Amino acid sequence: MNLAEACRAVPFLRELGETERLRLEPHMRLRQVARSEAIWNTDDASRDFTFLVDGRVKLVKTNEGGRETIVELCRPGDLLCTSAVCAFAPYCCSSLALDGPVWVLTIPRRDIFDLIERGGAAALSWMVETSGREARLTGRIEQLSSGHVERRVAALLCDLAERAGTSASGGAGTWIPIQLTRQDLADLCGTTVETAIRVMTRLSREGVVRSAARGLVILNREKLLEIARSI
């Protein structure tokens, strides 16, 4: 993976004018992150803006009792959490490579601030990029707002199907190429690993989903939507 390929994989960078890109390139750092390795940890000083070039990353908050919440599941092309970087504050979440390998590209805060300060299409692109993230976060809040775990799981899986699903080979269902443990599902849906296991086992038994190595298949997407949308 080289810098040119990485820039092409990230919408914000792909859309930069050549002048801006050439100005930023000396400051870009591209690195590979092993599976389960952290890109940053909670309380680390923030310094760079981070783009996800390839692979999957989860952003995790941990409360003082030790309970973990996956706040966001990021996908290739995404700009990762910016609030700490903008605020010159330590990170309030961790970011972890979900499955590997993961490639990330970082650009120092100073250089992005210079870029935005110059205005132009780059500043507008940043605005649009970060407003897209806002929409996804509000969607997550809505997903989490049902009092029934099965509905929360269904809402999450529907969203993953929408955003990352492809047709399964053999034409049966929707393939989600993301390797989530039951613990990950529990952390995404605000429940315990035992309950997440029971929900997935029940959905499998009912022929709604099928777990697989390296991802899962949604066999009955309409049923899942129906579960997610019930009051």
Add this chain to the structure above:
Amino acid sequence: MNLAEACRAVPFLRELGETERLRLEPHMRLRQVARSEAIWNTDDASRDFTFLVDGRVKLVKTNEGGRETIVELCRPGDLLCTSAVCAFAPYCCSSLALDGPVWVLTIPRRDIFDLIERGGAAALSWMVETSGREARLTGRIEQLSSGHVERRVAALLCDLAERAGTSASGGAGTWIPIQLTRQDLADLCGTTVETAIRVMTRLSREGVVRSAARGLVILNREKLLEIARSI
């Protein structure tokens, strides 16, 4: 309420240079919104960026089964939901005045895009403003991630105390000057109105909170924090 007062009440506008402010002022619209009236509704076309000048606004998503989620409780000075405006898309949530009167100031999308495109401190301010909102939304996701309703309610009330609380007169506890119905609490915490009522009744009985007209008092903030933080 006039335009100058409104600009002073909104951090992003207050920090604009005079040149930029003068350029924007002809396009600003300041209006009052009655209690429970919508500023916009779901599926309305988006056109303007909206700042909350005074009062409280809730942003509500409604799923197809009719269940409502309060995605965010906005406070004076906040920039309201930008994702639809940036995406030239219809709104995917409603915004409602929580108690009245509420004052909002709108600026057409075109004019803010021009402002950001020109760069400078205004573009940087926008960046910081929207990253602050991201932090609040991820905090909301963490609040919602416990499987116990009482913990979710406690987490919400602690957050409200932090962000809007003042010392109660007579020195007893923290006064939260926000008039939330039990249904509002339920919609904020992903539960039903009956359960929200039971939780608040129990917390009142235990001397942790006291409901009042136009808001509530947190009598035992440490106890509430302990509930919120338990695993």
Add this chain to the structure above:
DNA sequence: GAAAGAACCTGACGCCCGTCATACGCTCCC
């Protein structure tokens, strides 16, 4: 001041869900 509607409250019931314990299978490392 009365009536209507909204909001708060309580009871009963059944099931969902968290908690704790335990077992099994798979992967990785020595």
Add this chain to the structure above:
DNA sequence: GGGAGCGTATGACGGGCGTCAGGTTCTTTC
């Protein structure tokens, strides 16, 4: 090949919670 650790799974249990029904209190409007 065996052991350790991780991940999936199941059982038992008690309480939390959603649902439905009905009652009380408060606020608003006429």
